[in-house]
Amino acid sequence: MPHDLLSPSRRTFLGGLLGASLAAGLTSCAGNSRSTEIAFHQSKPEVIPYFRELIAEFNQATPGVRAVHDSSSGLSAGFARGNPPDLGCLNYNYEIVRFHERGAFSDLADLAPEARIDPSIQALVDQYPTYPGRTSVIPYSMMAAAVLFNEEIFAEHDLEIPETYSEFIEVCEVLQDAGVPPIYSTYADPWTVAQGLVDYSVGGAIDVAEFLTRLRELGPEAGPDASVSFSQVLREPLEKMLEIAAYSQPGAASRGYGDGNVAFARGEAAMYLQGPWALTEIATINPDAPVGIFPLPMTEDPEDLQVRVNLDLALWIPEASPHQPQARELLRFLIAPEVADTYNEDNLAFGVREDAPEVTDPRLQYLQTYVDRAAFYQGISQAIPRTIPFENYAQGIVTGQSLEQTLRTLDEDWARLARR
Amino acid sequence: MTTSTIKTSTDATASPPQAPAEPPPRRQRTRRVERVYLWFLLPVLVLFTLAITTPALMGIFYSFTDSVGFGEFEFVGLNNYLVMFSDPAILSAYGFTIGVALSTVILVNVVALALAIGLTSRIRAKTALRTIFVLPMVVSGIIIAFVFQFIFANTVPAAAQALQVGVLEESILANPNLAWISIVLVTTWQAVPQAMLIYIAGLMTVPRDVYEASAIDGASPLKQLRSITLPLISGFILINVIIGFKDFLSTYEIIVGLTDGGPGTATRSVAMTIFSGFEDGDYAYQMANSTIFFLITLTIALIQLRITRGNARI
Numbered sequence: 025m026p027h028d029l030l031s032p033s034r035r036t037f038l039g040g041l042l043g044a045s046l047a048a049g050l051t052s053c054a055g056n057s058r059s060t061e062i063a064f065h066q067s068k069p070e071v072i073p074y075f076r077e078l079i080a081e082f083n084q085a086t087p088g089v090r091a092v093h094d095s096s097s098g099l100s101a102g103f104a105r106g107n108p109p110d111l112g113c114l115n116y117n118y119e120i121v122r123f124h125e126r127g128a129f130s131d132l133a134d135l136a137p138e139a140r141i142d143p144s145i146q147a148l149v150d151q152y153p154t155y156p157g158r159t160s161v162i163p164y165s166m167m168a169a170a171v172l173f174n175e176e177i178f179a180e181h182d183l184e185i186p187e188t189y190s191e192f193i194e195v196c197e198v199l200q201d202a203g204v205p206p207i208y209s210t211y212a213d214p215w216t217v218a219q220g221l222v223d224y225s226v227g228g229a230i231d232v233a234e235f236l237t238r239l240r241e242l243g244p245e246a247g248p249d250a251s252v253s254f255s256q257v258l259r260e261p262l263e264k265m266l267e268i269a270a271y272s273q274p275g276a277a278s279r280g281y282g283d284g285n286v287a288f289a290r291g292e293a294a295m296y297l298q299g300p301w302a303l304t305e306i307a308t309i310n311p312d313a314p315v316g317i318f319p320l321p322m323t324e325d326p327e328d329l330q331v332r333v334n335l336d337l338a339l340w341i342p343e344a345s346p347h348q349p350q351a352r353e354l355l356r357f358l359i360a361p362e363v364a365d366t367y368n369e370d371n372l373a374f375g376v377r378e379d380a381p382e383v384t385d386p387r388l389q390y391l392q393t394y395v396d397r398a399a400f401y402q403g404i405s406q407a408i409p410r411t412i413p414f415e416n417y418a419q420g421i422v423t424g425q426s427l428e429q430t431l432r433t434l435d436e437d438w439a440r441l442a443r444r
Numbered sequence: 445m446t447t448s449t450i451k452t453s454t455d456a457t458a459s460p461p462q463a464p465a466e467p468p469p470r471r472q473r474t475r476r477v478e479r480v481y482l483w484f485l486l487p488v489l490v491l492f493t494l495a496i497t498t499p500a501l502m503g504i505f506y507s508f509t510d511s512v513g514f515g516e517f518e519f520v521g522l523n524n525y526l527v528m529f530s531d532p533a534i535l536s537a538y539g540f541t542i543g544v545a546l547s548t549v550i551l552v553n554v555v556a557l558a559l560a561i562g563l564t565s566r567i568r569a570k571t572a573l574r575t576i577f578v579l580p581m582v583v584s585g586i587i588i589a590f591v592f593q594f595i596f597a598n599t600v601p602a603a604a605q606a607l608q609v610g611v612l613e614e615s616i617l618a619n620p621n622l623a624w625i626s627i628v629l630v631t632t633w634q635a636v637p638q639a640m641l642i643y644i645a646g647l648m649t650v651p652r653d654v655y656e657a658s659a660i661d662g663a664s665p666l667k668q669l670r671s672i673t674l675p676l677i678s679g680f681i682l683i684n685v686i687i688g689f690k691d692f693l694s695t696y697e698i699i700v701g702l703t704d705g706g707p708g709t710a711t712r713s714v715a716m717t718i719f720s721g722f723e724d725g726d727y728a729y730q731m732a733n734s735t736i737f738f739l740i741t742l743t744i745a746l747i748q749l750r751i752t753r754g755n756a757r758i
Contacts, residue, residue: 100513100514100722103513103514103515104513104514106514122512122725123514126512126514126515128514128515211618211707212597212615212617212618212706213704214704214705214706275601275614275615277614277615277618277619277707278596278597278598278601278614278615278617278618279597280597409725409726410720411720411721411725411726411729411730413533413705413709413712413720416704416705416706416707416708416709416712417708417709419706419707419708420620420706420707420708420709420710421708423618423620423706423707423708424620425620425707425708430708433532433533436532437533440527440530440531441726443527444510444520444523444524444527444729
């Protein structure tokens with residue numbers, strides 16, 4: 025499962041605390057006088073074994089440094105104790121942003137020439153609050169998400185990939201008339217609503233980054249009646265989203281992510297609004313599932329088409345780390361083209377270097393042109409501090425709660441957060 | 445009891461003429477015994493202080509700051525508390541949590557008492573049945589929640605479809621007005637055994653002859669229940685209600701497994717809002733929330749302590 029989607033900290037928090045204290049106890053005992061031990065934090069579940077091998081390789085090639093792979097400690101607890109990992113390699117989301125914006129990460133500007141990050145991808149970091157004057161976060165891997173569709177079902181009904189909103193609705197109508205559920209939705213898992221329906225609808229219709237910048241500028245003045253607000257800006261895209269959501273299979277309200285993967289893999293619906301992480305699951309269930317991907321059209325202009333991206337992995341070194349040079353050494357090992365490119369190819373991700381090779385997976389090739397043109401946005405759901413239960417709000421909207429009321433609550437929550 | 449055993453042991457060793465010299469060594473011995481008990485207490489005391497008291501005090505301290513859990517912070521006085529009392533998300537979480545705790549407490553006690561009365565009466569296979577009814581107690585809450593999540597999301601709607609029961613065809617987990625019922629039911633399923641055990645213990649304290657006497661006077665079983673059983677175990681009912689209410693206020697894992705606070709925010713409990721503070725830098729604010737929550741449970745605990753003490757005296 026995708027690690028940015030799960031709010032992993034809730035369930036792993038206590039375990040993490042325990043693990044962290046155990047780990048801290050162990051490392052202090054295991055002092056090898058020759059080599060410096062550094063903690064490498066990487067917890068995306070699907071790639072833990074991959075990085076374990078990579079770290080072993082690094083340790084062999086680098087005398088004097090011993091990296092320890094930590095995939096379970098609580099990050100917050102580490103920072104709170106002043107004992108964060110030496111190098112972090114995690115999804116870049118709001119949980120990390122709060123450390124970044126408070127200057128908890130050291131400046132890596134001198135490594136930038138070596139990393140050669142594509143400027144449009146580095147810009148994704150700056151769409152969230154940053155710490156002025158520093159390059160604290162180096163992107164490592166980017167994932168692109170859009171509408172997954174069943175190529176066979178589309179071919180059976182002579183359907184083309186829709187490029188405008190009305191074409192999309194037309195596709196849904198044709199499928200519905202033919203008795204095929206157009207979209208498989210999984211409302212029981214709130215994150216799937218937020219990252220699929222909501223993010224695609226909003227990202228396809230408005231400039232998410234610009235909206236958020238204007239909203240943040242308002243500070244405590246924000247609110248439902250302010251000059252920029254969720255109520256005004258998101259209302260239209262989300263009304264369209266509800267029109268789209270109406271084409272979901274019956275009983276969507278009690279279906280979860282796992283149900284969705286199984287049903288889509290078996291061809292029970294024509295489309296599925298999920299990210300590339302679901303591709304692996306779908307392939308496990310049905311290796312021959314004919315899956316294609318296209319961006320959700322939200323306007324009448326094909327030029328507006330964009331895909332949703334997220335920095336699936338990004339690297340940073342905490343200021344509090346006493347082993348800056350060693351942590352940088354490991355960072356440079358990881359960003360070496362042969363290491364980074366292999367990782368991205370193996371994990372259905374896009375490279376972040378200016379000269380990164382194109383994706384080879386046939387399903388992802390649908391999205392390559394959008395990534396090349398930087399026709400992408402970061403989902404709105406990822407830019408809202410988690411203390412506001414945005415995913416739950418998203419679930420509420422699609423299961424019948426008032427859109428207007430929910431947006432109002434969201435505006436008030438946002439303002440309340442800005443005031444304290 | 446300790447003193448008496450010590451006394452008999454000294455009596456046994458000391459010969460009668462030396463009896464007047466007895467008090468001083470006895471006091472000494474008593475003191476030594478007490479010190480051993482202190483050593484018994486020490487590890488727990490240290491652990492409790494380190495793991496509970498200190499973090500709790502730190503949490504209360506941070507509730508007056510704008511801390512995000514790390515780094516610098518400033519004192520903001522009562523600001524967190526003031527904002528909190530006007531935060532609909534927190535207020536509705538309190539409303540929901542208290543409502544669920546009250547409904548659960550009633551349901552648990554009715555079911556547990558009925559089972560306890562059944563299991564203390566003259567029926568076959570009493571021990572086997574008691575064991576079966578206690579089983580839910582040993583299964584972890586999150587597992588129970590996931591199992592019931594499957595039942596509510598798949599089994600119940602499928603059965604309702606087959607039996608043409610329209611209302612249940614959509615999972616109640618997906619209905620913002622009904623989802624709370626699933627939480628009450630599952631929490632009850634898990635909590636009944638403990639309450640039942642307390643009731644069984646309570647029913648055993650009621651002397652047989654009272655029932656016999658009332659039977660001779662012609663009291664029906666229902667009358668016996670109302671006029672004898674219930675008054676005589678009223679202390680146990682109170683304990684069960686208060687302990688239960690306090691426990692159900694902090695329901696967390698069952699909600700996470702069943703609805704994760706949804707649909708929408710219909711089933712977000714106080715514990716869940718508090719936890720959100722750790723996830724995203726709302727640390728100080730949610731510390732204020734947990735301080736208030738702590739005061740509420742503390743009050744209930746004090747009431748419970750008072751009642752149980754009063755009971756012990758009777």
